[in-house]
Amino acid sequence: MNYCGRCGERTQHIIPEGDTRMRFVCTQCQHIFYENPRIIAGCLPCFEDQILLCQRAIEPRKGKWTLPAGFLENGESIQDGAVRETMEEANARVHSLELYTLFSLPHISQVYMFYRAQLTDLNFFAGDESLAVKLCSEDEIPWDELSFPVVTDTLKCYLADREKGTFPFRERVVQPLAKSS
Numbered sequence: 001m002n003y004c005g006r007c008g009e010r011t012q013h014i015i016p017e018g019d020t021r022m023r024f025v026c027t028q029c030q031h032i033f034y035e036n037p038r039i040i041a042g043c044l045p046c047f048e049d050q051i052l053l054c055q056r057a058i059e060p061r062k063g064k065w066t067l068p069a070g071f072l073e074n075g076e077s078i079q080d081g082a083v084r085e086t087m088e089e090a091n092a093r094v095h096s097l098e099l100y101t102l103f104s105l106p107h108i109s110q111v112y113m114f115y116r117a118q119l120t121d122l123n124f125f126a127g128d129e130s131l132a133v134k135l136c137s138e139d140e141i142p143w144d145e146l147s148f149p150v151v152t153d154t155l156k157c158y159l160a161d162r163e164k165g166t167f168p169f170r171e172r173v174v175q176p177l178a179k180s181s
């Protein structure tokens with residue numbers, strides 16, 4: 001952020017007085033721009049023994065399979081965001097949401113939250129951000145073609161929990177992937 005979003009003057013990247021972290025601060029109006037983690041809300045939509053997956057039509061990970069999820073909007077509850085994203089990406093209606101997994105990704109300042117949810121009907125179809133949408137049974141999940149580790153982890157937890165018939169809430173911290181040389 002090189003310019004102030006309020007007055008248009010240059011900003012400096014400094015530690016403001018009384019603070020402990022680097023912030024962008026306007027050199028003119030002195031406004032401090034705080035940047036905080038972004039929340040991504042999504043659903044694990046289920047129908048009988050199947051799970052709804054979306055094939056991404058946009059970068060990053062275009063062509064990979066994912067659970068419907070996206071950035072929470074201002075003025076929106078997390079649960080409403082998860083329902084909206086499921087509608088936008090898969091035109092799928094869900095009900096009976098239960099918060100299931102929460103992932104902190106401090107290295108990219110993101111927090112993912114997935115709800116277990118039940119599909120209300122089977123009239124889903126790919127939204128603008130999806131190439132395709134499909135219901136997968138356990139042996140149909142494209143494990144090598146999943147978009148993000150948080151999606152893989154949520155699906156693995158779900159399948160393991162389903163065996164036991166209990167779905168405890170899970171919170172994890174995700175570390176950056178080791179770069180393969």
Ligand SMILES: [Zn+2]
Pocket residue numbers: 004005006007008009026027028029030031
């Ligand atoms: Zn300013």
